[in-house]
Structure formats: structure tokens, C-alpha cells
Amino acid sequence: xxxxxxxxxxxxxxxxxxxxxxxxxxxxxxxxxxxxxxxxxxxxxxxxxxxxxxxxxxxxxxxxxxxxxxxxxxxxxxxxxxxxxxxxxxxxxxxxxxxxxxxxxxxxxxxxxxxxxxxxxxxxxxxxxxxxxxxxxxxxxxxxxxxxxxxxxxxxxxxxxxxxxxxxxxxxxxxxxxxxxxxxxxxxxxxxxxxxxxxxxxxxxxxxxxxxxxxxxxxxxxxxxxxxxxxxxxxxxxxxxxxxxxxxxxxxxxxxxxxxxxxxxxxxxxxxxxxxxxxxxxxxxxxxxxxxxxxxxxxxxxxxxxxxxxxxxxxxxxxxxxxxxxxxxxxxxxxxxxxxxxxxxxxxxxxxxxxxxxxxxxxxxxxxxxxxxxxxxxxxxxxxxxxxxxxxxxxxxxxxxxxxxxxxxxxxxxxxxxxxxxxxxxxxxxxxxxxxxxxxxxxxxxxxxxxxxxxxxxxxxxxxxxxxxxxxxxxxxxxxxxxxxxxxxxxxxxxxxxxxxxxxxxxxxxxxxxxxxxxxxxxxxxxxxxxxx
Amino acid sequence: xxxxxxxxxxxxxxxxxxxxxxxxxxxxxxxxxxxxxxxxxxxxxxxxxxxxxxxxxxxxxxxxxxxxxxxxxxxxxxxxxxxxxxxxxxxxxxxxxxxxxxxxxxxxxxxxxxxxxxxxxxxxxxxxxxxxxxxxxxxxxxxxxxxxxxxxxxxxxxx
Amino acid sequence: xxxxxxxxxxxxxxxxxxxxxxxxxxxxxxxxxxxxxxxxxxxxxxxxxxxxxxxxxxxxxxxxxxxxxxxxxxxxxxxxxxxxxxxxxxxxxxxxxxxxxxxxxxxxxxxxxxxxxxxxxxxxxxxxxxxxxxxxxxxxxxxxxxxxxxxxxxxxxxxxxxxxxxxxxxxxxxxxxxxxxxxxxxxxxxxxxxxxxxxxxxxxxxxxxxxxxxxxxxxxxxxxxxxxxxxxxxxxxxxxxxxxxxxxxxxxxxxxxxxxxxxxxxxxx
Numbered sequence: 001x002x003x004x005x006x007x008x009x010x011x012x013x014x015x016x017x018x019x020x021x022x023x024x025x026x027x028x029x030x031x032x033x034x035x036x037x038x039x040x041x042x043x044x045x046x047x048x049x050x051x052x053x054x055x056x057x058x059x060x061x062x063x064x065x066x067x068x069x070x071x072x073x074x075x076x077x078x079x080x081x082x083x084x085x086x087x088x089x090x091x092x093x094x095x096x097x098x099x100x101x102x103x104x105x106x107x108x109x110x111x112x113x114x115x116x117x118x119x120x121x122x123x124x125x126x127x128x129x130x131x132x133x134x135x136x137x138x139x140x141x142x143x144x145x146x147x148x149x150x151x152x153x154x155x156x157x158x159x160x161x162x163x164x165x166x167x168x169x170x171x172x173x174x175x176x177x178x179x180x181x182x183x184x185x186x187x188x189x190x191x192x193x194x195x196x197x198x199x200x201x202x203x204x205x206x207x208x209x210x211x212x213x214x215x216x217x218x219x220x221x222x223x224x225x226x227x228x229x230x231x232x233x234x235x236x237x238x239x240x241x242x243x244x245x246x247x248x249x250x251x252x253x254x255x256x257x258x259x260x261x262x263x264x265x266x267x268x269x270x271x272x273x274x275x276x277x278x279x280x281x282x283x284x285x286x287x288x289x290x291x292x293x294x295x296x297x298x299x300x301x302x303x304x305x306x307x308x309x310x311x312x313x314x315x316x317x318x319x320x321x322x323x324x325x326x327x328x329x330x331x332x333x334x335x336x337x338x339x340x341x342x343x344x345x346x347x348x349x350x351x352x353x354x355x356x357x358x359x360x361x362x363x364x365x366x367x368x369x370x371x372x373x374x375x376x377x378x379x380x381x382x383x384x385x386x387x388x389x390x391x392x393x394x395x396x397x398x399x400x401x402x403x404x405x406x407x408x409x410x411x412x413x414x415x416x417x418x419x420x421x422x423x424x425x426x427x428x429x430x431x432x433x434x435x436x437x438x439x440x441x442x443x444x445x446x447x448x449x450x451x452x453x454x455x456x457x458x459x460x461x462x463x464x465x466x467x468x469x470x471x472x473x474x475x476x477x478x479x480x481x482x483x484x485x486x487x488x489x490x491x492x493x494x495x496x497x498x499x500x501x502x503x504x505x506x507x508x509x510x511x512x513x514x515x516x517x518x519x520x521x522x523x524x525x526x527x528x529x530x531x532x533x
Numbered sequence: 534x535x536x537x538x539x540x541x542x543x544x545x546x547x548x549x550x551x552x553x554x555x556x557x558x559x560x561x562x563x564x565x566x567x568x569x570x571x572x573x574x575x576x577x578x579x580x581x582x583x584x585x586x587x588x589x590x591x592x593x594x595x596x597x598x599x600x601x602x603x604x605x606x607x608x609x610x611x612x613x614x615x616x617x618x619x620x621x622x623x624x625x626x627x628x629x630x631x632x633x634x635x636x637x638x639x640x641x642x643x644x645x646x647x648x649x650x651x652x653x654x655x656x657x658x659x660x661x662x663x664x665x666x667x668x669x670x671x672x673x674x675x676x677x678x679x680x681x682x683x684x685x686x687x688x689x690x691x692x
Numbered sequence: 693x694x695x696x697x698x699x700x701x702x703x704x705x706x707x708x709x710x711x712x713x714x715x716x717x718x719x720x721x722x723x724x725x726x727x728x729x730x731x732x733x734x735x736x737x738x739x740x741x742x743x744x745x746x747x748x749x750x751x752x753x754x755x756x757x758x759x760x761x762x763x764x765x766x767x768x769x770x771x772x773x774x775x776x777x778x779x780x781x782x783x784x785x786x787x788x789x790x791x792x793x794x795x796x797x798x799x800x801x802x803x804x805x806x807x808x809x810x811x812x813x814x815x816x817x818x819x820x821x822x823x824x825x826x827x828x829x830x831x832x833x834x835x836x837x838x839x840x841x842x843x844x845x846x847x848x849x850x851x852x853x854x855x856x857x858x859x860x861x862x863x864x865x866x867x868x869x870x871x872x873x874x875x876x877x878x879x880x881x882x883x884x885x886x887x888x889x890x891x892x893x894x895x896x897x898x899x900x901x902x903x904x905x906x907x908x909x910x911x912x913x914x915x916x917x918x919x920x921x922x923x924x925x926x927x928x929x930x931x932x933x934x935x936x937x938x939x940x941x942x943x944x945x946x947x948x949x950x951x952x953x954x955x956x957x958x959x960x961x
Contacts, residue, residue, distance in 0.1 A: 025626065032634030033622040033641065035569025035609035042568040126552065128694060131732035211573040211581050211635040211669055261571070261635030262669045292731070293574035534694055554695030554729055554739060575730040577723055583788055589766070590788040595726040597719060597739070599697060646787065664867035665786020 008430050028259055038258040039212055040229040041290065045219060049078055051279045051289040052130035054120040054137050055299060056112035059368040060146035060159060063110055063119070063139060070136040071122055076129030079283050081121035083107040086278060087247035092335045093269060096240050101171075103164035104334035104371070106245055106274055112141070113161055113333035114370050116299040123279045123287060146368040150307055150328035153367050161333055161366040170331065170339045170364035177363070179346035183418035184357035186313075189322025193313025197394050200309050201386035205302035205330070208375055212261020214300055215290035216272045218280035226280055227254045230273050233263040238270040245274040246281070253277070265374035269301050269336055304338050304372030305330040306345075308386040313357075314394050318408045322357040323350040327383065329364045332371035337378065338364045344379025350418060351387040352428045353409040358418035403436050404447045414454035426452035540601045542567065543611025551598050558582045558593035561608065569610040571638050573667070580666035583639035584608050590646035592665075609638040612645070621645060624683035625676070632670035640666050644680045654684055695729055696738040706742035707821030707842040713738045718842060720762060721792035723785070724801065746844065747796075750774070758847040761796025765806070768795070776856050780809045780875070783860040786867050796843045799829075800836060807833065808899040809858055809875040812889035813848035820844045833898045855879050859954045861894075861946065863937075870894050871938045872947060874954050878914060885909045885918070890951075895930035895943060904928035905951070919955045923948045 004021050006013075031037030072080050083089055083105065090102040108119050120137060124130035145159040152158055153168040160166045169177040190196060216230035232238040235257045243250040260267055272289040279287040291300060306329055313322040327345055331338035342364040349360040375381075391409075395402040410432070411423040429452045436443045535550040538560060549564035558575070561567045561584075570593060573579035577595040584593045585607035612619040621641050624630070631637045640663055647654055647662035654662070659680045668676065698713070700706040710716050715737030719725045728736055747762030752773040759768075768774050768781040769790065783805055784793055798806040799817065807829070815829040819841040829846070832839070857876045862868035872894030879887050888909040890902040904925040912918035932943040 026629070026631075028634060029626050029629075029631060032631040032637045033609075033618070033625045034613060035571075035638045037634045039571070039635065041562075044563065044566055044568075126694075128552070128554075128732050132734065135732075135734050209667075209669060210633070211579055211667060212571070212633070213573065259634060261573075262633045264669070293576055293578070294731075534696070536697065552694045553697050556726055556730060576727050577789065580786065580788065586791075589791040591791055592788045594730065595722040595792060597697065597722060597726060597741070599699075600741070643787065661866055662787055665788050 005430075005434060008434075009427070031259070039261050040216060040231045040256075040258050041212075041288070042258065043217065043229060045217065045286045047285050048217070049123050049125060049279070049283055049285045049287045050127045050130050051081075051121050051123050051276060051287050052127060052134055053118045053275070053289075053295075054122070054134050054139070055295075056108065056115055056117040056119060056141075057139075058112060058141050058143050058146075059115045059148070060144040060161070061112050061141035062144060063108065063112060064142055065138075065140050066120060067138040068120060070138075071133040074124075074129065074133035074136055076125040077122055077133045078125065078285070079123040079279065081107070081123065081275065081279060081282065083109045083120075085282065086245065086274075088245050091241065091245055093237065093241060093337060094335070094340060095244070096237060100335050100339050101164050103162055104336070111144075111163070114368055116295070116370060117333070118275075118299075121275055121279065123283055127290075148367050148369055150305070150330050150363070150365040150367060153365050154328075154363070159368070161368055162335075165335075165366060168366045170335055170342070170366075172339075172343075179342050179360075179362040181346050181349055181358060181360035181362075181418055183359075183420070184322075186322040186324045186357045186359040189357035190311070190313040190324075193321045194316045195314050195394075195397050196311065197314065197390065197397055198309075198311040199386075199390060199393065200307065201382075201389060202307040203305060203382040203385065205305045205369070205372060206375060207297055207302045208262070208264040208266030208300070209296070210260075210262025210264060210266060213291040213293060213296040214267055214271050215288065216276045217286060217288040218273070218276040219286040220280055220284060221254065225252045225254055226277055227256060228273055228277060229256050229258065231260055231263075231267050232257055232270060232273065233260055233265070234268040234270075237268060238273050241270040242273040242277050246277050248277075264376055265303070265378060266300055269371075269373050271300065299370065301332070301336055301371055301373035303375035303378060303381075304332065304341060305369075306382040308383060310386060310390045312390060312394055314398060316398050318398065318400050318405055320353060320355045320394065320409050323355045323359075325349050325358075325360040325362075327360070327362045329362070329379075330369060330372060331364050331366050332369040333366060334371040335364075336371045336373045338372055341374070341379035345383050347419065348380045348383055351384070351391075352411050352426070353391075353406070354411050354415040354423070355409070355418065360418075401443060403432050403441060404443050407432050407443070407447045407450050410452065412452050412454060428452065536599050538564075538599050538602060540603060541605045543607055544605075553599075555598045556594050557584070557586075557591075557596040557598045557601055557606070560598040561593060561606075567608050567610050569638055570608050571635055573635065578667075579636075579639075580643065580663075581636050581639040583642045583666065585642055585646055585649075588646070588649060590643050590665075607642070607645070609641050612641060619645075620683040620687050621648070621680065624679040624686065628675045628679035628682060630671060630675040630679040636666055636668045636670075640668065640676055644676075644683070647680070648684055652684060652687075654680070656681065695736060698738060698740050700740070700742045701744060703742045703744040703746065703842060703844055704820050706740050706744070709738075709740045710842055711821055711840045713740065716740050720794040720797040721764065723789060723793050724797065749845070752850075755849055756847060757850055758845050759795050760845050761794060761843045763795045765790035765793050765795075776851060777806075777809065780805055780858045780860075783858070783873070795846055799833065799843060799846075802897070803870055803893060804899055805858075805860060805870060805873050805893055808873055808891045808893040809856070810846060810848060811891035811899055811901055812856070812875045812877040813851060814889065815846050815848035817843050818845045818847065830901060833900075836898070851877050852879055857954050857957075859950055861950050869937050872932075872943050872950070874947075874951055876954055878909075878955070880914065883913060884911050885914055886911070892930060892947070894938075895927070895932045895947065897931075897933065900930065902926065902929070909955075914955065916956065919952065922955070923952055926951050 068080050086106045089105045092100045092102050094100050108117050122130045122133045147153045147159045219227045221227050239255040276287050276289040309326040311324040314320050329338050329342050342362045346362045350358045392402050395405040407429050410428040411426045415423045534553040536553045539548040547565050551560045551564050558572050561570045571581040573581040575594045577592045582593040643663050659677050717736045719739045719741045747760040749760040751758040765781040765784045798804040816826050817832045821841040860873040861871045875891045877889040888906045890905050893899045905922040908922035926948040927944050932940040934940050
């Protein structure tokens with residue numbers, strides 16, 4: 001049962017909507033229940049060939065030799081694809097928006113850095129024949145020391161995982177080995193606080209496990225182009241990535257995404273399209289590269305493991321004075337999207353709460369594990385798990401109701417966030433109030449009257465406009481009710497210093513971009529440190 | 534080596550030459566051309582390939598295709614009668630019992646197997662019937678409700 | 693190169709092919725073999741199968757039951773006279789798996805719940821291939837990897853009413869791989885346990901009898917006091933493994949707890 005609390009923030013909203021708030025049927029629902037929704041594999045193609053990939057057995061090893069001669073002669077095999085066949089054999093997904101250095105090969109050359117890393121491809125007339133041919137490939141490895149833990153990877157002397165980032169951390173702006181957030185003075189906050197609560201949280205990698213595995217089919221088209229049916233969630237990312245790896249102009253590729261059989265973030269890394277296209281080019285035939293379930297688990301990127309340390313200083317009256325966060329993202333052996341996840345994490349700290357002193361360091365760390373990627377709110381989800389567990393622990397520590405505790409510390413409109421941006425359109429307080437009401441969770445009257453509006457004005461719930469400013473009445477006090485910490489925006493309009501310049505790029509565009517055309521890169525303002533005004 | 538296989542698919546005789554040792558899922562999709570059957574694991578763990586063979590729910594990825602000779606195979610493509618949708622299909626639509634849709638064919642066939650044998654299932658019966666079908670999107674509850682709805686209504690409707 | 697398929701109307705001919713063909717594997721329900729074929733297991737070059745009707749035979753007499761090796765879990769569930777086996781048959785896989793999974797095939801499964809129950813029923817297996825012979829199930833399980841004989845049927849005595857118990861420990865309900873499972877036959881004579889049989893699945897690389905626990909139950913009452921010594925030796929002689937489902941440590945920790953619940957009749961079915 002959908003219930004819309006339209007009276008909340010009613011004055012800020014145009015309520016003449018025809019679609020929002022009404023149930024609507026999915027445009028593909030009829031296709032789903034009749035089995036006619038077209039997924040990438042729902043095509044019958046004459047002469048379809050099948051690509052299967054040989055994968056590293058070791059987490060970290062030097063490849064001493066590869067003997068694929070028996071495989072090449074195996075029944076049904078049309079072509080072997082080696083690292084040397086890949087036109088551009090080093091890439092990173094976000095190079096498309098000039099973020100990060102190319103660090104990941106499509107087929108490993110001299111070193112393998114995670115168990116399951118692709119080494120060699122076999123294209124054959126059936127999957128069965130391709131798999132049997134793979135069994136005939138002989139690879140000899142010299143195992144190397146491996147590291148699997150984010151903090152171990154940062155210790156001096158740890159094995160170096162990624163040749164492009166030899167210190168095992170991603171580099172932001174070619175210079176910084178982590179994301180840094182500094183606001184106020186946490187040490188002073190800790191010194192002032194009544195209680196300190198310190199915890200470690202962590203989350204293992206999580207496999208998306210979509211029912212449809214990653215896969216694509218590349219089909220030579222009539223005019224020298226290639227049609228590519230793909231499971232990707234990110235059609236244009238995948239097209240441009242595949243074009244780059246194949247050193248082809250992107251207009252030679254026609255990517256057709258169908259319905260995605262479950263993505264959740266696990267179908268953005270363009271794992272299969274580049275090699276499927278290469279195989280189609282080398283054989284002149286349509287080629288399917290489909291991950292088996294085992295490959296989907298082992299090689300398909302998981303949500304990255306994270307380890308998060310939180311130290312908070314809190315007053316007995318409920319105010320959080322200081323929050324210090326140290327977070328480590330396990331990117332696995334290559335970057336993929338973890339560099340961005342760490343940025344999102346840093347952008348989310350300290351959570352939707354006004355805290356006057358915040359200190360955070362967020363690391364994107366390389367280990368000899370399967371490279372990780374996006375999944376449902378990545379960068380933020382595990383952090384929220386940690387933050388909200390921590391909020392409960394703080395509430396318990398000071399003997400305060402956990403919902404009231406959150407309402408007290410929540411952002412209000414106009415508060416200054418740790419990132420030096422003003423909080424706007426806040427609504428955590430109203431959400432918490434309605435949730436408490438729905439759950440029959442009693443909260444005190446003054447908390448039921450608090451509001452996200454600037455200055456703590458009352459959220460209109462159909463009653464009169466009660467302008468009583470928010471106050472907390474602590475259980476026992478001698479110095480009068482403590483104030484919430486709220487930050488006024490500086491009166492002067494001119495900023496103290498200009499915004500940081502855009503980071504230097506190795507190859508600035510030859511012609512200045514026309515006004516309004518941005519290639520998308522500056523839109524990621526959090527990535528580049530510029531602000532979109 | 535190719536093996537001739539002949540069986541009834543959704544009431545029609547079909548025949549194919551398939552690779553010896555091929556599973557029914559691959560034969561249905563790649564030789565016969567019924568793309569309504571989906572494959573998610575080829576290990577018998579996800580249930581998306583569920584079909585009915587002589588009325589019994591079976592995992593087509595683990596079924597040797599030639600063992601289906603002269604048997605009756607039913608897939609999602611045969612659920613509707615002309616333009617009229619099956620009550621299960623209607624109920625799935627009405628209950629939003631699909632998101633990505635990839636598990637849906639298998640779910641529908643597992644549910645059909647249940648309703649064929651037990652036209653008045655309890656909630657526990659429905660849960661047991663779809664116990665072998667993994668859904669990563671819906672959280673299962675809309676699917677359970679849809680099957681119960683279909684059992685109650687028995688309604689056929691044009692799409 | 694694809695896999696060869698050879699189908700024999702007579703089981704004895706299938707048995708000959710199994711021992712004479714290179715890379716031959718017998719296909720029953722397909723839950724193990726078809727998966728391996730789908731993954732192009734190089735060890736399988738030929739699938740051997742049989743349409744011999746004796747494989748589907750179910751014979752129930754007053755004291756004895758004989759099941760053809762090809763009897764499926766679904767067929768067991770459809771047989772009212774086998775109601776005492778329904779809890780375990782229902783615990784195997786999902787409805788679609790149960791339509792394919794066979795009693796004989798379960799003997800070769802790494803995690804055979806049905807085989808575990810057969811152990812406490814003192815089952816014997818009939819083998820064909822190089823003549824016909826009968827083996828106690830425990831002996832067969834001990835050497836199943838080395839055998840190329842074909843199981844044609846399994847026989848056992850009907851248990852006394854309510855004497856048979858089974859519990860499957862799984863983390864995913866209603867269906868999931870067993871962390872472990874326990875079967876027990878607990879005949880009572882004059883208020884004391886007489887001739888108990890207990891078997892575990894998941895505490896070794898195959899289903900095994902818990903002989904130390906059986907001895908400790910002999911002539912004891914089936915109550916908390918009577919089973920105490922059996923619980924203390926519950927894991928004796930077992931060697932569980934670490935796998936993706938659970939660790940050996942975890943299995944050793946929880947086994948006595950579930951054994952206690954099973955013996956005291958407190959297991960949720």
C-alpha cells in the first residue's frame with residue numbers, strides 16, 4: 001500500500017502531477033510473462049562461434065610460458081586470441097571521462113594479478129569444443145607473493161599488485177594516494193566530548209549473481225561495422241570502451257542492449273564485448289562470449305570489500321562533536337570503478353548529520369583479488385551500514401533513544417556540511433518522524449515537532465504554523481538547554497579563495513570545446529573538485 | 534556427431550538434429566528456436582530453465598535432450614492460448630511479479646506445475662513449488678502473491 | 693568433439709558398456725553427470741544410460757522394501773507405503789530436482805541425504821556388471837570411487853513405526869545444500885534403545901555411520917539423561933571438511949546440538 005504524505009513540505013511542491021504517485025505497468029512486463037523480452041542472447045545466428053577464455057589459476061604470478069599449439073589444432077577451433085592480438089591491451093573504464101590511468105589488460109601479458117584473470121581466448125564452433133581446447137593449453141607460472149587484505153597491502157614491503165599504481169593505492173590527480181576530508185578540529189572535539197566510541201566495520205565482497213550472466217554477441221555487419229548484442233547496463237560506456245580496445249572508430253560499432261537480466265552494477269565493466277568484437281574481426285563470423293556461472297562468480301566483478309574505522313566524540317546531551325573516519329576500498333587487482341567509489345564515500349561522510357569536526361581519509365587499495373565494481377549505491381552503501389550501526393552504538397552509549405538521537409543530529413537546511421556545501425532540501429527528520437509513527441515507536445514531543453527547515457521551523461503537517469524553534473531538553477542539566485550546532489552561511493558573497501583549478505590533463509583538447517559541449521567530464525564535479533554553480 | 538531428436542513442444546511436433554550429449558535447454562534455444570526458455574547456470578542451481586516434461590517440472594539444462602524423445606515439453610511460449618494470457622501471466626503482471634524478467638519463464642512453469650497438481654495451494658505450497666527458482670530482483674513476495682491470485686481467479690484475458 | 697550417448701534397454705548391457713568404454717559415465721537423473729557434461733569435463737567421453745523398466749520398480753512387502761536405482765525422489769513421494777521416507781525425499785533439492793534425482797544417483801552424491809537414511813535402514817545395494825552381487829551400503833560407499841559397477845536396486849527392512857528420524861541442517865529454507873544432515877533409527881524395547889543406528893551426512897567425504905554414538909545409546913533411555921554420553925562422543929570418528937557451505941569447525945560445533953534435538957524429537961521439519 002503506497003501512502004504519500006503530501007502535507008510534508010507541501011508549500012515547496014507543485015502537486016498537479018499525473019504520473020508520480022500512480023501505479024504504472026512496466027513497458028516490458030508483457031514481454032517478461034510471455035518470454036518474449038529480448039535479452040542479448042535471444043538471437044539465432046547461423047555460423048555462430050563461441051569464445052571461451054583461459055584464466056589464471058594463481059592470485060599473483062609471472063607467466064613464464066604459454067603453449068597453445070595443441071589447443072589451436074583441437075577439433076572445432078577456429079582461432080586462438082593472444083594478448084598480442086589485442087590492439088589496445090591496457091585500459092581503465094573511466095578513461096572515457098579522463099579519470100585514472102589505463103591499468104588493466106584485456107588479456108594478461110607477463111603477469112597475472114588475480115585468480116581468474118584472462119590470459120588467452122579460444123574461438124570454436126561450440127562452447128563444448130572451446131572448453132575442451134582450453135584444457136589443452138599449457139601455461140607455466142612462477143607464483144609471486146600475493147596480498148589479499150587492504151591494510152596489509154598498504155604496509156611497507158607489501159607485494160606490489162598493480163604495475164601502474166605500484167604503491168597499491170589509486171592516485172587522485174596524479175598525486176594523492178587517498179581522498180581527504182578535513183573540517184574543524186577533531187582532536188579538539190574528542191578532547192571536549194563526554195564519550196568516545198570507536199569501532200571497526202567491514203563488509204566482504206558481494207557477488208551480484210544476476211540470473212543472466214554477463215555476455216555479448218558480436219556480429220559482422222554488411223558495411224564493415226559490427227552489431228553487438230550485449231547484456232551491458234551502460235551501452236555507451238561499453239561501446240566506447242570496446243572501440244578504444246579494438247582501436248576502431250566508435251561509429252563502426254552498433255551496440256544493441258536488450259533487457260538486462262539483472263545488473264545491479266555488475267554489468268558495467270564491459271567484460272565481454274571487446275574480446276567478442278575482436279574475435280568477430282579475426283574470424284569474420286558472429287562470436288558469442290558468455291560467462292558461465294562459475295566465471296560470473298570468480299571473474300565477474302563483485303561489490304568491493306570495505307573496511308571502515310569510525311571514531312566519534314559525543315556529548316551526553318546527544319550532540320556528536322567529532323567524527324573521524326578511515327575507510328579502505330578493496331579494488332582488487334585493477335581500478336574499474338573503485339576509484340569513483342572512494343570519491344562517493346568521501347562525499348558521503350559523515351552521513352546526513354551536522355557534525356562540527358570531521359576528519360576522513362578514504363583509500364582505494366589494490367589487492368590480488370577479483371577487481372571490484374559498482375553495486376547498488378556503491379561507495380555509499382557499506383559506509384551507511386557502518387555509520388548507522390555507529391549511530392545506534394552512540395545512542396546506546398549515552399542512553400538516548402536512537403531515533404531521537406538521529407533527529408537531533410540530522411542536517412537542517414542551511415547547515416554547513418563538512419564539504420563546505422550548504423545543506424538543502426533536507427528531509428531526514430521528517431522521514432524519521434513518519435517511520436517512528438508507523439512503527440509505533442514513541443518519541444518525545446519536542447522531537448516530533450522538529451523540522452529540517454532552516455532554523456528549525458516546523459514541518460507543516462496540516463496544523464498551524466508553530467514557529468517554536470527546536471530545543472532539546474536533556475534529562476538533567478545545570479547550564480540550560482544546549483544548542484544544536486548549526487552553521488550560518490558566511491555573510492560575504494565573495495568566497496575567501498577561488499575554487500581549485502581543474503586538474504592538469506596530459507593531452508588538452510586541440511580545439512576549445514564549443515560552449516555547452518563538455519564531453520561529460522566536468523559534470524562529475526565531485527571527481528574534479530570544481531563546483532557546478 | 535549429431536543426434537536426431539523428435540518431441541512435442543507446446544502441443545506441436547518438433548524435430549532437430551542436435552549435438553550428441555546436448556542438454557534440452559540448448560536444443561530448445563539453439564536448434565528448435567524456442568527462446569522463451571532461459572539459462573542462468575547450466576548447473577541446475579538457478580531454476581530459470583524450468584520446463585514441463587510430461588507435466589512434471591524439470592530443469593532443462595540438466596536434461597539430456599534425446600531422453601525427451603516422444604515426450605511432451607511445455608515452455609512459457611505455450612502458456613497463452615492465442616491472444617489470451619494464462620491466469621498466471623495475468624497475475625504476474627497485476628502483482629508486478631517481475632523486474633528484469635529473466636527468472637520469470639522458469640517461475641511461471643514451476644507455478645504451472647504446482648497448479649496443475651494442486652489447484653488450491655497454500656502459501657507454503659507455493660513457496661515449496663518455487664523453492665528451486667532464484668529471483669535476484671523482486672524478493673519473491675510479489676511472485677508468491679501472483680501464484681495465489683492465479684489459483685484463485687483461474688481467469689484468462691487478452692493481453 | 694561431443695560426448696557419445698549409448699542407451700541400453702537391458703541394465704546388464706549398460707553395465708558392460710560402463711566398464712569397457714573409455715571415459716564412460718552412467719547417467720541417471722543428470723544432476724551430477726549433465727552438469728559435468730555441460731562443463732565439458734574431459735573425463736566424460738561417453739554417457740551410458742538404460743531404459744530397463746526394473747530401474748523404476750518399487751516393491752514393498754510387510755518387512756522389506758526394494759527400490760530400483762532409477763526410482764526418483766518424486767516417485768518415492770508419490771508412494772504412500774513409503775511415507776516414512778517422505779521427510780528425506782522432500783528435503784532433496786527442489787520440485788524439479790526431485791523429478792530427476794534418483795535413489796541410486798544419491799549414493800554417488802557428495803552430499804547424499806537419501807543415502808544417509810538408507811544407511812540407518814541397514815540397506816544393501818544390488819550391483820550388476822561382472823555378475824550380480826549384493827553389498828552392504830556402508831561397504832559400497834567406502835569404495836564407490838573405485839567401482840565401475842552399476843547399482844540396479846537397493847533393499848532394506850521397513851523400520852518400526854516412528855523409529856526413523858531425519859534432520860537436515862541448512863542455512864537456506866526451504867531449499868539449500870545441507871551443512872549436514874542426520875538420520876537415526878531408534879528401536880525401543882522395554883523402554884530402552886535397542887540396536888540404534890545413526891548416520892551423518894556432511895561430516896566426512898561420504899555419509900557415515902556414527903558408531904561411537906550408537907554404542908553409547910545402547911540400552912539407555914531416550915531422554916536427556918540417557919543420551920548424554922552419546923552426545924559427548926557424537927563427533928568421534930568423523931572428519932568433516934571445509935567447503936563453501938560451512939567449515940569443518942562449524943560442523944563439529946553444531947552436530948551435537950542437532951543430534952540432541954533429533955534424539956529428543958525437537959527438530960523442526
